[in-house]
Amino acid sequence: MATFDLAEHPHRRYNPLTGEWVLVSPHRSKRPWQGQQEEESCETRPEYDPSCYLCPTNTRANGEQNPAYTSTYVFDNDFGALQADAPQGAYVVGDLIRAESERGICRVICFSPRHDLTLADMEAVDIRQVVDLWQKEYAELGGLDFINYVQIFENKGSIMGCSNPHPHGQIWAQSTVPVEPAKETAQQTQYFEKHGRSLLADYLQLELEQGERIVVQNEHFAALVPFWAVWPFEAIIISKRHFQHIGQMSDKEKDGFSQIIQSLTATYDRVFGVSFPYSSGIHQSPTDGQEHLGWHFHMHFYPPLLRSATVKKFMVGYEMMGNPQRDITPEAAARLLRSLVNLA
Amino acid sequence: MATFDLAEHPHRRYNPLTGEWVLVSPHRSKRPWQGQQEEESCETRPEYDPSCYLCPTNTRANGEQNPAYTSTYVFDNDFGALQADAPQGAYVVGDLIRAESERGICRVICFSPRHDLTLADMEAVDIRQVVDLWQKEYAELGGLDFINYVQIFENKGSIMGCSNPHPHGQIWAQSTVPVEPAKETAQQTQYFEKHGRSLLADYLQLELEQGERIVVQNEHFAALVPFWAVWPFEAIIISKRHFQHIGQMSDKEKDGFSQIIQSLTATYDRVFGVSFPYSSGIHQSPTDGQEHLGWHFHMHFYPPLLRSATVKKFMVGYEMMGNPQRDITPEAAARLLRSLVNLA
Numbered sequence: 001m002a003t004f005d006l007a008e009h010p011h012r013r014y015n016p017l018t019g020e021w022v023l024v025s026p027h028r029s030k031r032p033w034q035g036q037q038e039e040e041s042c043e044t045r046p047e048y049d050p051s052c053y054l055c056p057t058n059t060r061a062n063g064e065q066n067p068a069y070t071s072t073y074v075f076d077n078d079f080g081a082l083q084a085d086a087p088q089g090a091y092v093v094g095d096l097i098r099a100e101s102e103r104g105i106c107r108v109i110c111f112s113p114r115h116d117l118t119l120a121d122m123e124a125v126d127i128r129q130v131v132d133l134w135q136k137e138y139a140e141l142g143g144l145d146f147i148n149y150v151q152i153f154e155n156k157g158s159i160m161g162c163s164n165p166h167p168h169g170q171i172w173a174q175s176t177v178p179v180e181p182a183k184e185t186a187q188q189t190q191y192f193e194k195h196g197r198s199l200l201a202d203y204l205q206l207e208l209e210q211g212e213r214i215v216v217q218n219e220h221f222a223a224l225v226p227f228w229a230v231w232p233f234e235a236i237i238i239s240k241r242h243f244q245h246i247g248q249m250s251d252k253e254k255d256g257f258s259q260i261i262q263s264l265t266a267t268y269d270r271v272f273g274v275s276f277p278y279s280s281g282i283h284q285s286p287t288d289g290q291e292h293l294g295w296h297f298h299m300h301f302y303p304p305l306l307r308s309a310t311v312k313k314f315m316v317g318y319e320m321m322g323n324p325q326r327d328i329t330p331e332a333a334a335r336l337l338r339s340l341v342n343l344a
Numbered sequence: 345m346a347t348f349d350l351a352e353h354p355h356r357r358y359n360p361l362t363g364e365w366v367l368v369s370p371h372r373s374k375r376p377w378q379g380q381q382e383e384e385s386c387e388t389r390p391e392y393d394p395s396c397y398l399c400p401t402n403t404r405a406n407g408e409q410n411p412a413y414t415s416t417y418v419f420d421n422d423f424g425a426l427q428a429d430a431p432q433g434a435y436v437v438g439d440l441i442r443a444e445s446e447r448g449i450c451r452v453i454c455f456s457p458r459h460d461l462t463l464a465d466m467e468a469v470d471i472r473q474v475v476d477l478w479q480k481e482y483a484e485l486g487g488l489d490f491i492n493y494v495q496i497f498e499n500k501g502s503i504m505g506c507s508n509p510h511p512h513g514q515i516w517a518q519s520t521v522p523v524e525p526a527k528e529t530a531q532q533t534q535y536f537e538k539h540g541r542s543l544l545a546d547y548l549q550l551e552l553e554q555g556e557r558i559v560v561q562n563e564h565f566a567a568l569v570p571f572w573a574v575w576p577f578e579a580i581i582i583s584k585r586h587f588q589h590i591g592q593m594s595d596k597e598k599d600g601f602s603q604i605i606q607s608l609t610a611t612y613d614r615v616f617g618v619s620f621p622y623s624s625g626i627h628q629s630p631t632d633g634q635e636h637l638g639w640h641f642h643m644h645f646y647p648p649l650l651r652s653a654t655v656k657k658f659m660v661g662y663e664m665m666g667n668p669q670r671d672i673t674p675e676a677a678a679r680l681l682r683s684l685v686n687l688a
């Protein structure tokens with residue numbers, strides 16, 4: 001009988017950050033695809049679009065006018081999923097029907113005045129403006145009494161539900177800690193209590209030794225395809241120093257973070273020769289006033305494309321009812337990404 | 345200050361089956377949509393398609409010929425994500441890099457020889473053939489030594505990654521219990537040990553009393569939008585009798601199950617006047633030889649459409665990094681579905 005080979009045979013991998021598993025089917029990547037194809041968008045966008053509600057000087061749905069901003073611009077989401085003044089209350093029937101009101105603030109961050117750019121097209125010095133703003137927003141929102149968690153994220157590309165191509169991200173800040181960061185809090189705290197070191201610091205050390213899943217690194221950060229990646233070209237950016245949140249980043253680290261975001265997103269655009277869609281998000285410690293020593297700052301990238309600019313991975317039936325499943329291995333994805341890093 | 349109202353104010357709801365939460369933003373359903381639109385498929389399909397690899401008498405990719413089947417037909421997936429003969433083994437580096445080989449069997453089930461039907465178009469008596477086959481497969485696959493969990497599911501519609509419109513579902517049977525049913529095992533077992541009753545039996549009783557989330561019911565089953573629904577028109581079919589798995593269903597219950605599947609899927613098709621896409625799946629007790637007294641048979645339906653045949657809910661940035669979020673309330677969704685049940 002053949003010996004078990006990660007590159008050949010079906011297996012499960014464990015995600016120590018969430019405590020959950022992913023099914024990997026390396027043999028299946030040869031499967032033909034006859035299903036839905038996404039549209040390839042080959043539009044060229046103008047630097048300024050008079051009909052875009054995010055471009056400088058334009059008027060938004062609620063009648064407000066954007067300033068003539070020259071780097072970044074932040075404002076409260078006109079259709080936020082959360083509200084700061086939601087009335088407090090709960091609706092509870094026994095153990096099984098339970099709802100609690102939730103307060104929060106939703107903001108939109110324009111990354112650049114230029115309608116035609118994405119993070120991948122921007123210079124690291126301009127991304128640095130975005131990082132500075134993230135830091136400021138984390139401090140400001142996280143400093144509010146009723147905000148205990150600040151989720152910074154970006155949906156890029158219409159395939160990821162993004163309704164405007166102007167480069168922008170969002171912040172949803174709220175009273176409770178959402179499900180995913182709550183899992184990561186539990187797992188990282190448990191590891192830290194057991195080992196006295198950060199889970200991601202130990203993990204990053206293993207990855208830097210093995211090298212095979214590293215995509216790109218600089219003095220302060222590494223970008224890699226995690227061993228437990230779910231999405232075909234999923235990546236995680238981990239800080240080399242163990243700290244809890246963006247508020248603790250030094251100037252040099254902010255430069256390094258800007259540079260690695262630039263490098264990873266530009267690499268993504270080379271995979272299929274198109275602007276690569278993804279959702280990304282920063283995971284960091286809750287702003288509930290506790291120290292969270294086990295927390296280790298990182299940023300996830302979840303890109304859906306699988307085989308081409310038009311064929312994505314569907315997380316459907318089995319994945320919804322069972323657990324995520326992938327075909328191409330994380331090692332193969334990392335190898336491809338690594339080969340594309342310095343082709344600028 | 346206003347009093348908290350489930351129909352008006354942002355809140356979180358608890359899912360007792362998984363122990364996780366969903367964010368509900370009722371005020372947000374008026375948000376305009378300028379993002380990606382799905383294509384509306386208005387194709388009429390022939391009863392028999394010579395190029396379909398699932399139609400009777402046609403030849404599949406691997407050269408095998410389908411029989412001239414007249415009701416249902418099951419075969420091993422030619423590109424299965426799992427393999428029965430995968431070599432045993434593991435790859436482990438400390439606590440943080442962990443993989444285990446996984447054995448399993450993937451099957452495809454054709455629901456009907458007719459290429460142009462869906463479950464929604466079929467008669468309950470014909471769906472009964474499908475239910476009988478699910479029962480047989482659960483017993484056969486679950487009876488194998490190395491199979492400890494049997495996931496029966498359907499991806500319907502190209503938007504759900506389904507690559508062939510011929511009515512069919514799948515079964516992935518495997519050695520370990522996947523993440524979602526493992527959560528449900530833990531939650532149901534804990535509830536049963538504490539209360540001596542099944543979680544879903546108690547929940548169904550509350551829902552039948554309140555009535556507002558019920559879509560349709562018969563003597564043996566009820567279909568409802570769960571209080572903690574994630575997808576806009578998500579539904580769950582729960583058996584009125586507490587039993588663990590499809591092997592324990594009586595003939596009458598199998599008739600009732602067929603009838604309610606027919607009724608729910610046909611209702612879905614009336615929501616936007618199109619064949620309604622979804623992923624569905626049966627959750628039932630693992631086949632690991634234990635009794636699992638807390639387990640209560642049920643079937644989930646996760647349909648992605650939100651506002652029209654072409655506008656779906658995107659579970660992206662915040663949802664991937666935080667937790668699921670929805671706009672329309674489960675109560676509003678149930679009201680609409682209920683009003684469409686008997687319009688045949």
Ligand SMILES: O=P(O)(O)O[C@H]1O[C@H](CO)[C@@H](O)[C@H](O)[C@H]1O
Pocket residue numbers: 035313314315316317318319325499504505506507
């Ligand atoms: O097996 P199929 O129908 O080819 O593929 C579909 O269902 C599978 C199981 O949910 C998914 O893993 C695939 O991403 C999806 O496209």
Ligand SMILES: O=P(O)(O)O[C@H]1O[C@H](CO)[C@@H](O)[C@H](O)[C@H]1O
Pocket residue numbers: 155160161162163379657658659660661662663669
């Ligand atoms: O806020 P947007 O960009 O209009 O909307 C997008 O991102 C949100 C946050 O991930 C999601 O809830 C929406 O489904 C998605 O379309």
